[in-house]
Amino acid sequence: MVFLNLKDPFESTISKEISRLQSEMDKLFEKVFGRGLSLFKAHNYPAVNIYHDADNLYITAELPGVSIEDLDISLEENSITIKGEKKSPIKEDVSFHRKERDEGSFNRVITLPVKIDPEKGKAELKNGILTVTLPKAEEAKPKKIEIKIG
């Protein structure tokens, strides 16, 4: 049939328009949330939050059920590795009525936005929350400059 061979002139314009809109939206999201602040991407375990002030970077992660012996953190000048395992506390064979919690191992490397002093890093695990405090390297700290009146 003739009709079938004819291309709908509108259809192609519409699909082009949609794909253009899509890429525009993507750009907008990137602009608004930034590369780092994306809430929509899948992440490696654990999910982390990173904060900072003039002297330190602070990294927090939710690690319920991970004990200190099963957690391993290593630091480099510009990255942190959080490695460990969440073990099941259930020893014997039991019958589950509900299973929503996951167990398993994890290994995540996070590139840091500024240089840090790896020797002075501190980590604390409390109530299943890991908090790592990383002092910024001297060269990464903000500097004040004096302004002279000319």
Added chain:
Amino acid sequence: MAENILNVKAKQEVEPRAEPTSDKPVFTPPVDIYEEKEALVLLADIPGVGESDLDIHLEENTITLRAKVFDTLKDKEPLLKEYRVGDYYRKFTISNLVDQEKITAQLKDGVLKIVLPKAEIKKPRKVPVTLG
């Protein structure tokens, strides 16, 4: 056994029944419930909750779990936010087979464990019928 690799699961937010007084989100914690010989055991992941911020309420056949979480770094400037901090709320109905007097709870590494001991099963007995 193949090694399990943990993945990040999005936290499940719940709609509070009443208008909340703070802008903090409220999440449903993931739980495991399993049966042992003598008891039912409930495990809940509630990272960030201290002993004093946890409220377990038992009424009739319902256990209500409420937990408050305080964001210690909220005054710092965020650079990356992959998870949100909020309170926890979840409610369970328990069966008559649980001995409510003997329920115990324990908090460790951000995991709450509630042990619900089974009530002793009463022996079946015959009801005598007398002719009046």
